[in-house]
Amino acid sequence: MKVALLCDVDQSVYHVGDEAIATMSTRRLRARGHEVVRLSRHEKYGPGGSAPRESIPALVFPWPLEDRGRYLEEIRSVLAGDVRALPAEDKLFGIIEHLRGVDALVIGGGGSLNSRYGWLLDERLATALIARTLGKPVVLTGQSLGPELSPADRESARELLELCTLVGLRDVHSIRIARDLCPDHPALVQTLDDAVGLGLPAQGEDHEVDPGLLSVTLGGDGDPLPREDYIALACAVIEELVQRTGARVELVPHMADPDHGGGDLALHHEVAAQLSIPATVLPIELDTDAAAHTTRAGWVFSTRFHPVVFGTAAGSSVLALPLNRYGHTRMDGAMRNAGLAGAAVPAAALWDPVSAGPSSLVAPLVEALIARREEEHAHLASARPRLLGAAEAWWDRVSAALEQGTADTTGPIDAADPVGAGLEPIMRWKEALRERLAPWTRAVGVRAEPSAAVIMRTRDRPVMLDRAVQDLLGQTRQDWELVIVDDAGDGPAVDAVVARHSSEADARIRVIHREISTGMEAASNHGLRESTAPTVSIHDDDDTWHPTFLQQTLAHLEAHPEQGAVVVRTWVVHERETPTGFVDEEAFPFWGELEGVRLIDYIAVNRNVPISMLHRRSVHETVGLYDESMPVVGDYAFHLQLLSRTEVGFLDRPLAQWRQRPSAVGADSNSMFALSGGHRHHDAELRERYFRQWVQDNGLGLPLFLSKDTEAHVSRSEERLLEELRSLRAEVAQLHERLDRVAEPREVPGVRALVRGAARRARGVVRRNRPSRDEA
Missing domain, CATH: 3.40.50.2000 (Glycogen Phosphorylase B;)
Structure with a gap:
C-alpha cells in the first residue's frame, strides 16, 4: 500500500523528537511492505539534510485562533462540495489531489492534540477529513492527547478520534481522556512513543551504556x-x-x-x-x-x-x-x-x-x-525486549488496519488501566523523598495536605469555569484544594466541568450548589467555611494565574511570617469570546506605578482584585469574613480591614491576569461593567459608613475645613485651566489663518514647529490639570 505519513517534519526549527517519530514510523511501515510518502512542511530539511524525493505539502494552518477556526470551516465547505469557499490557488486543492493518489493516511505521533498547539490539532483533523472524504482509512498512532483542551478543541479531538479506524495514544493520561471523549470507539489503544528504539541496535542485540x-x-x-x-x-x-x-x-x-x-x-x-x-x-x-x-x-x-x-x-x-x-x-x-x-x-x-x-x-x-x-x-x-516487542506488535496492528480498513479489536487491551508494553509500574522513589515531592506532583502516591484553599465563584459560565479549573491544574504547586461555589447557576453544567477533570484533580475539587444567590461575598464566605487550608485565594471563574502563582506566593508567606497576605503584580487582559475560544485583544499593567501594598494607597480606590492575592486564613479571626452587606465592593472592604490590621507583602512579578470583556453582556460580562452603577452606589455606602464613624468619634470640624479648602483649590485650578485653554485656542486660530493662505501646509516656514508647539502646550495643560490616580 502507498501510505501518506503526517508528522511535523521539515520545519525551520529542527526538532529531533518529531523527526525521530517520522524516521521510526517510516522504517516500521516499510518493513511491513508499505510505500511511505511523507507530508512535509518544506521549510528546511535539518542539519545537512535534503528535500525528500517524493512528498506531499502539509496542510499548514494559521496560528491565531479565529483564523484557524475560519480555515477549518472553509475546508469543510470545500469537502462538502462548495469549491468556491476557498480561492482556487489555495494549497488545499493540491493536497486533495496528492491524497487521492495514496491508499491510506497514518497520522504519526507527537504532542499535537491539545490547545497549546491548537493549529496542529486542526491540521490533523482537516487532513483526516480529506482522507475520509476520499474513502481512505485513517490511523492515528503514538500521540499524546491533552491535557490542555478548551471545550472547542475537545470537540475537534473527539471528531478526529471518530474519523480514525485505529487510535494509538502513548500514555495512560491520554487514553483516559480519549475514552471519556469517545466511550464507544472500538479501537482506542495505549501504545508507546513511535520513536522508541531509535539509537539502539537491532532487536536482540546487546546494548551497553x-x-x-x-x-x-x-x-x-x-x-x-x-x-x-x-x-x-x-x-x-x-x-x-x-x-x-x-x-x-x-x-x-x-x-x-x-x-x-x-x-x-x-x-x-x-x-x-x-x-x-x-x-x-x-x-x-x-x-x-x-x-x-x-x-x-x-x-x-x-x-x-x-x-x-x-x-x-x-x-x-x-x-x-x-x-x-x-x-x-x-x-x-x-x-x-x-x-x-x-x-x-x-x-x-x-x-x-x-x-x-x-x-x-x-x-x-x-x-x-x-x-x-x-x-x-x-x-x-x-x-527493553518487551518495549521493543510491543512497538513491533503495535505496528503489525497498524498495518493490518490499513490493509483491512478496520481495526482488530480482539487484542489484549486492559480497558481499565492500560499499559503500553504490559509492564507493571513500580514506585521509583522511597517514601521519604516522595513525601517531599508531594506538594508538586500527585504521581508519587503520597497525598500532601493542602497548603492553599482556592475559592472559585461561578454562575452560568461553564466555558470560563473549564479554563479556570485547568488554570489551577497547571499550577506548579499541586497541594491545593478547590471549592467551586455555583452561585445559583446551571448546576449540571458545573458538574460536567468537574467530571471532565476528575481523574487529574484526584478528589481535590468540591462543589457547592447554592439555590439562591445572595452576592459574591456570601459565596466567598460559603467557600471559606467549606475549606481548611491555612492560606486562601479567591479565584473567580474568568480570571487566570501564571503557573507559578501559588508556588511564589506560598514561598513568600513562608519567608515572611509577619505578613498576613501577599499581592502580586497584575495585568488587565481585555478579551472576547469566539465560537472556538477566547481571544486576547490587549493587556496592560493594573496600577503599574504601585511599588507596594499600603493602606494610604487604598483609601482612594481598591488597588488589587481577588485574583491578585493570597492571604492567611488566620486573618479572618481579626478581620472577619467578607461583608455580605456590601455587595460587589466586599473585597475592597476586606482589603481595607486587612491593611489596617496587618502588613501585606508585594511581589513585583506579573503573576495574575484580571480578565475583562468590556463589550460582553449577560452572564459573560464583568461586574465592574455590568454592575457599574452598583459599584458606585456601594462604594459610596462604604465610604459613608466609615465617614459617619469618624465624625461620631471626632466631630465635623476637620471635614468642614477640608471640604472648603478643597473647593478653593479646585476653583483656582479651573481658572488656570480656562486661561490656558483660551491661550491655546488663540494659538490654534493663528495656525488656521496661516494654513488658509497656502495650498500645502509644508510650504509654510515654521508651520511644523508651530504645530509641535501647540501639541506640547495641549499635553502640558492636560498633565497639569489631570486628577491624580489617587483622586480617580
Whole structure:
C-alpha cells in the first residue's frame, strides 16, 4: 500500500523528537511492505539534510485562533462540495489531489492534540477529513492527547478520534481522556512513543551504556521558570551529578535552527558558560545522531520528552524534569511505560523562588537517583525486549488496519488501566523523598495536605469555569484544594466541568450548589467555611494565574511570617469570546506605578482584585469574613480591614491576569461593567459608613475645613485651566489663518514647529490639570 505519513517534519526549527517519530514510523511501515510518502512542511530539511524525493505539502494552518477556526470551516465547505469557499490557488486543492493518489493516511505521533498547539490539532483533523472524504482509512498512532483542551478543541479531538479506524495514544493520561471523549470507539489503544528504539541496535542485540557519560538536553524555553533561575537550577543538577559520579557532560540539543542556532543550542551555551565543570556543547544534529548520543550515556538529564524515551529504552538512569503540566503528563507516561511510576519530577520542585535558584531538594533527588542506579539498570535492561516487542506488535496492528480498513479489536487491551508494553509500574522513589515531592506532583502516591484553599465563584459560565479549573491544574504547586461555589447557576453544567477533570484533580475539587444567590461575598464566605487550608485565594471563574502563582506566593508567606497576605503584580487582559475560544485583544499593567501594598494607597480606590492575592486564613479571626452587606465592593472592604490590621507583602512579578470583556453582556460580562452603577452606589455606602464613624468619634470640624479648602483649590485650578485653554485656542486660530493662505501646509516656514508647539502646550495643560490616580 502507498501510505501518506503526517508528522511535523521539515520545519525551520529542527526538532529531533518529531523527526525521530517520522524516521521510526517510516522504517516500521516499510518493513511491513508499505510505500511511505511523507507530508512535509518544506521549510528546511535539518542539519545537512535534503528535500525528500517524493512528498506531499502539509496542510499548514494559521496560528491565531479565529483564523484557524475560519480555515477549518472553509475546508469543510470545500469537502462538502462548495469549491468556491476557498480561492482556487489555495494549497488545499493540491493536497486533495496528492491524497487521492495514496491508499491510506497514518497520522504519526507527537504532542499535537491539545490547545497549546491548537493549529496542529486542526491540521490533523482537516487532513483526516480529506482522507475520509476520499474513502481512505485513517490511523492515528503514538500521540499524546491533552491535557490542555478548551471545550472547542475537545470537540475537534473527539471528531478526529471518530474519523480514525485505529487510535494509538502513548500514555495512560491520554487514553483516559480519549475514552471519556469517545466511550464507544472500538479501537482506542495505549501504545508507546513511535520513536522508541531509535539509537539502539537491532532487536536482540546487546546494548551497553557508558556510566561515565552524562547526556543533558534542556528545552530552550524554561517557561514558566524565569530564565536565569532555570539555568541556575540546571547547573546545580549537573554539578551535583558530576560531583557524585565523575561523569563527563555532553549537552545534546533537540530543537534549534540548523543555520542560525537559537533554541536549545543557545541555552546550552549559556549553561556551559555558568558551569564550574567542563561540558561539551554539541551542535544540532540529525535525529539518528542525536538519539545515539543519548542512548550511549549511562546518565540522562532532560527537560524534554524524547531523551526520556531514548534513555529508558537504553537502560540509562534518567532524571526527567518536566517544566509544566503538558510536559509532566507526557514524561510521567513515558517513565510508566518503562515500568517506573512517579518517576518524573517537576522542575519547579527543585526551584526556590525566594532565592531565585535551586532548592534543597536537588541533592537528595540526585542521591536517590544514584542509589537506584544498579537496580534500575537491571530493570530497564530486562524491560527493553518487551518495549521493543510491543512497538513491533503495535505496528503489525497498524498495518493490518490499513490493509483491512478496520481495526482488530480482539487484542489484549486492559480497558481499565492500560499499559503500553504490559509492564507493571513500580514506585521509583522511597517514601521519604516522595513525601517531599508531594506538594508538586500527585504521581508519587503520597497525598500532601493542602497548603492553599482556592475559592472559585461561578454562575452560568461553564466555558470560563473549564479554563479556570485547568488554570489551577497547571499550577506548579499541586497541594491545593478547590471549592467551586455555583452561585445559583446551571448546576449540571458545573458538574460536567468537574467530571471532565476528575481523574487529574484526584478528589481535590468540591462543589457547592447554592439555590439562591445572595452576592459574591456570601459565596466567598460559603467557600471559606467549606475549606481548611491555612492560606486562601479567591479565584473567580474568568480570571487566570501564571503557573507559578501559588508556588511564589506560598514561598513568600513562608519567608515572611509577619505578613498576613501577599499581592502580586497584575495585568488587565481585555478579551472576547469566539465560537472556538477566547481571544486576547490587549493587556496592560493594573496600577503599574504601585511599588507596594499600603493602606494610604487604598483609601482612594481598591488597588488589587481577588485574583491578585493570597492571604492567611488566620486573618479572618481579626478581620472577619467578607461583608455580605456590601455587595460587589466586599473585597475592597476586606482589603481595607486587612491593611489596617496587618502588613501585606508585594511581589513585583506579573503573576495574575484580571480578565475583562468590556463589550460582553449577560452572564459573560464583568461586574465592574455590568454592575457599574452598583459599584458606585456601594462604594459610596462604604465610604459613608466609615465617614459617619469618624465624625461620631471626632466631630465635623476637620471635614468642614477640608471640604472648603478643597473647593478653593479646585476653583483656582479651573481658572488656570480656562486661561490656558483660551491661550491655546488663540494659538490654534493663528495656525488656521496661516494654513488658509497656502495650498500645502509644508510650504509654510515654521508651520511644523508651530504645530509641535501647540501639541506640547495641549499635553502640558492636560498633565497639569489631570486628577491624580489617587483622586480617580
